[in-house]
Amino acid sequence: MQQKSEADPPTLTTVARLANVSIASASRVINGIKTNPETMERVTAAAEAVGYVPNAAARSLRSRRTGQIAFAMPDVANPVYTAMVGAIQQVARANGSRLILHSTDRDVSDELGFLADLKQRYVDGLILCSLEFTDAHADAVASAPVPVAVIGHPTKGAKVDTVRANSRPGAAEAVRHLYAQGRRRIAFLNGPEQTAPGSARKLGYFDALRSCGLARDDELLEVASDFTLEPGREAAERLLARATPDAIFCANDLIALGAMTAIRAAGIDVPRDIALVGMDNTNLSAVTSPPLTTVDLGSAERARIAAELLLLRIEHPNRRLRNVGVEPELVVRESCGAPR
Amino acid sequence: MQQKSEADPPTLTTVARLANVSIASASRVINGIKTNPETMERVTAAAEAVGYVPNAAARSLRSRRTGQIAFAMPDVANPVYTAMVGAIQQVARANGSRLILHSTDRDVSDELGFLADLKQRYVDGLILCSLEFTDAHADAVASAPVPVAVIGHPTKGAKVDTVRANSRPGAAEAVRHLYAQGRRRIAFLNGPEQTAPGSARKLGYFDALRSCGLARDDELLEVASDFTLEPGREAAERLLARATPDAIFCANDLIALGAMTAIRAAGIDVPRDIALVGMDNTNLSAVTSPPLTTVDLGSAERARIAAELLLLRIEHPNRRLRNVGVEPELVVRESCGAPR
DNA sequence: TTGTAAGCGTTATCAC
DNA sequence: GTGATAACGCTTACAA
Numbered sequence: 001m002q003q004k005s006e007a008d009p010p011t012l013t014t015v016a017r018l019a020n021v022s023i024a025s026a027s028r029v030i031n032g033i034k035t036n037p038e039t040m041e042r043v044t045a046a047a048e049a050v051g052y053v054p055n056a057a058a059r060s061l062r063s064r065r066t067g068q069i070a071f072a073m074p075d076v077a078n079p080v081y082t083a084m085v086g087a088i089q090q091v092a093r094a095n096g097s098r099l100i101l102h103s104t105d106r107d108v109s110d111e112l113g114f115l116a117d118l119k120q121r122y123v124d125g126l127i128l129c130s131l132e133f134t135d136a137h138a139d140a141v142a143s144a145p146v147p148v149a150v151i152g153h154p155t156k157g158a159k160v161d162t163v164r165a166n167s168r169p170g171a172a173e174a175v176r177h178l179y180a181q182g183r184r185r186i187a188f189l190n191g192p193e194q195t196a197p198g199s200a201r202k203l204g205y206f207d208a209l210r211s212c213g214l215a216r217d218d219e220l221l222e223v224a225s226d227f228t229l230e231p232g233r234e235a236a237e238r239l240l241a242r243a244t245p246d247a248i249f250c251a252n253d254l255i256a257l258g259a260m261t262a263i264r265a266a267g268i269d270v271p272r273d274i275a276l277v278g279m280d281n282t283n284l285s286a287v288t289s290p291p292l293t294t295v296d297l298g299s300a301e302r303a304r305i306a307a308e309l310l311l312l313r314i315e316h317p318n319r320r321l322r323n324v325g326v327e328p329e330l331v332v333r334e335s336c337g338a339p340r
Numbered sequence: 341m342q343q344k345s346e347a348d349p350p351t352l353t354t355v356a357r358l359a360n361v362s363i364a365s366a367s368r369v370i371n372g373i374k375t376n377p378e379t380m381e382r383v384t385a386a387a388e389a390v391g392y393v394p395n396a397a398a399r400s401l402r403s404r405r406t407g408q409i410a411f412a413m414p415d416v417a418n419p420v421y422t423a424m425v426g427a428i429q430q431v432a433r434a435n436g437s438r439l440i441l442h443s444t445d446r447d448v449s450d451e452l453g454f455l456a457d458l459k460q461r462y463v464d465g466l467i468l469c470s471l472e473f474t475d476a477h478a479d480a481v482a483s484a485p486v487p488v489a490v491i492g493h494p495t496k497g498a499k500v501d502t503v504r505a506n507s508r509p510g511a512a513e514a515v516r517h518l519y520a521q522g523r524r525r526i527a528f529l530n531g532p533e534q535t536a537p538g539s540a541r542k543l544g545y546f547d548a549l550r551s552c553g554l555a556r557d558d559e560l561l562e563v564a565s566d567f568t569l570e571p572g573r574e575a576a577e578r579l580l581a582r583a584t585p586d587a588i589f590c591a592n593d594l595i596a597l598g599a600m601t602a603i604r605a606a607g608i609d610v611p612r613d614i615a616l617v618g619m620d621n622t623n624l625s626a627v628t629s630p631p632l633t634t635v636d637l638g639s640a641e642r643a644r645i646a647a648e649l650l651l652l653r654i655e656h657p658n659r660r661l662r663n664v665g666v667e668p669e670l671v672v673r674e675s676c677g678a679p680r
Numbered sequence: 681t682t683g684t685a686a687g688c689g690t691t692a693t694c695a696c
Numbered sequence: 697g698t699g700a701t702a703a704c705g706c707t708t709a710c711a712a
Binding site for chain 3: 011024027030031062063
């Protein structure tokens with residue numbers, strides 16, 4: 001037989017007994033529902049005395065609210081996403097919610113698995129930031145048992161709250177800036193091209209070439225195997241081995257930083273010989289050598305907005321869908337100064 | 341009256357009814373407890389048919405297991421901690437656990453509040469990484485309702501599983517390396533000194549000065565207001581405004597990177613005029629210009645070990661306490677090459 | 681092997 | 697205003 005030891009945590013029953021009231025009354029006081037001042041006083045004192053704290057599982061079971069939201073993103077190590085985590089955490093905290101973090105490592109099936117797990121109902125909602133939003137994603141999101149907010153570009157017609165960065169015009173602006181600086185052999189170091197950011201940024205690059213009257217040159221196109229440092233460095237090496245660009249537009253800051261390493265290793269000067277531009281305006285871009293010109297895509301702001309949309313949607317499931325765009329902004333630093 | 345609509349999620353009852361068995365049998369099948377192959381078949385089919393997934397809250401309420409662990413750390417934006425998050429996430433996933441992330445922003449009272457929140461029992465355990473482990477922390481950890489594993493240096497005698505980095509000897513080794521390279525005016529750019537890392541690294545710095553026969557010079561000591569980029573840059577500016585070191589040992593990589601920016605801005609060459617060493621061996625250190633010599637404190641490994649200790653402790657609450665140390669390793673790169 | 685039934689700790693609907 | 701009491705969805709003795 002199980003002995004009710006003093007060691008295990010006090011429940012509402014404990015409190016109610018001590019205060020000489022019913023469990024119901026105790027519950028009311030705990031939940032701040034209006035009661036007779038005297039009973040309220042008694043219950044409060046009793047709760048205080050035994051150090052009562054409501055049990056999360058019991059509460060969620062009854063109330064169908066977990067007080068938790070999840071953020072699923074591709075890569076914890078990328079400062080873009082940590083900026084998002086920070087922003088989301090702030091919103092969550094203000095709302096009294098906990099944050100479940102899930103890194104998917106860019107694995108589509110992992111994302112879909114996570115989406116399926118939502119059926120366990122351990123969260124009230126999900127913020128999904130995925131690099132590749134497939135039809136399967138759209139289906140999974142549509143049939144998800146809890147609200148989902150997407151950071152990125154869902155497939156056309158997906159019924160979700162969405163926050164987008166306009167990276168295509170952002171990319172174009174960056175490339176036009178290089179052109180305006182006098183650069184004419186502008187290379188593009190992309191990340192994986194089947195991803196949403198990869199394809200959007202490539203389109204932006206082409207847009208700019210066209211509007212600048214520059215010919216597309218496949219020799220100046222290279223793709224890193226991931227949006228991170230080392231793949232960026234390797235891709236830059238491949239590019240430099242066969243071409244002599246006077247500028248490189250990189251699909252994000254990490255690739256740019258990797259490229260910077262490769263460029264320096266090749267004894268080439270930035271920005272004199274090669275101008276460099278990144279994307280994301282991560283906290284790193286201000287402290288590279290030289291400081292990196294980049295396109296701010298408002299990562300933290302997008303995340304903040306997504307979190308707020310999600311919380312609103314949780315409160316009002318039938319609220320009409322929102323689709324917010326955040327405008328890019330070119331941040332000019334030394335890495336794309338005048339050519340020699 | 342509440343209508344049981346087809347839209348709301350199937351429960352065990354739904355499955356049991358469909359399979360024509362009792363709830364208990366259904367539960368057994370779901371939990372992989374041995375049953376008659378035929379009923380098992382029926383239940384599995386029924387569960388499949390209605391898309392049954394167990395409800396997390398109900399399960400935790402009964403089983404007293406949440407399947408969640410928490411990681412509380414000072415700063416999501418610091419790559420040291422994201423490396424830890426990555427490692428912990430891997431262990432958690434392998435264990436089938438979810439990860440709750442909590443960033444404390446180095447706020448002691450926030451950490452204590454989070455510790456107190458554990459009473460809600462929404463996690464099975466906590467990995468705590470705090471910069472300043474006070475007596476209040478020790479008390480809170482000791483009386484925590486779930487196991488806690490600490491990354492860092494708990495106060496003497498605190499009864500917790502612990503994983504430490506030996507940053508004091510690590511710091512000393514870095515400084516001795518600078519000495520061996522011929523540097524004689526070795527400055528120290530620390531982070532906040534009342535923190536555990538701050539005080540340990542300072543002691544290591546002094547250890548090395550002593551063993552190298554160098555005099556302590558307060559002019560060469562400067563403190564950044566935080567272990568991050570911008571405070572590091574500002575502190576370096578203050579230092580350079582009043583002293584002419586030929587080397588700077590920085591309390592971590594972010595401070596070093598900030599310092600690098602300040603040094604470059606002052607037109608000083610690294611490593612010719614000033615050699616630079618950081619700490620943590622974050623993924624950034626290989627791609628700075630020049631690449632940063634640093635001390636690897638095994639962040640990811642410490643986190644991995646802490647996560648494993650925590651999971652073990654959750655499984656075996658009476659297991660004897662473990663206190664693991666991870667040895668530092670100097671990683672030499674170009675930022676501390678030969679002086680002019 | 682399977683079914684019955686007693687909770688896990690709450691919240692919320694009732695009568696009182 | 698307050699107190700029984702019935703859920704919430706599940707696990708697990710215990711009985712059959």
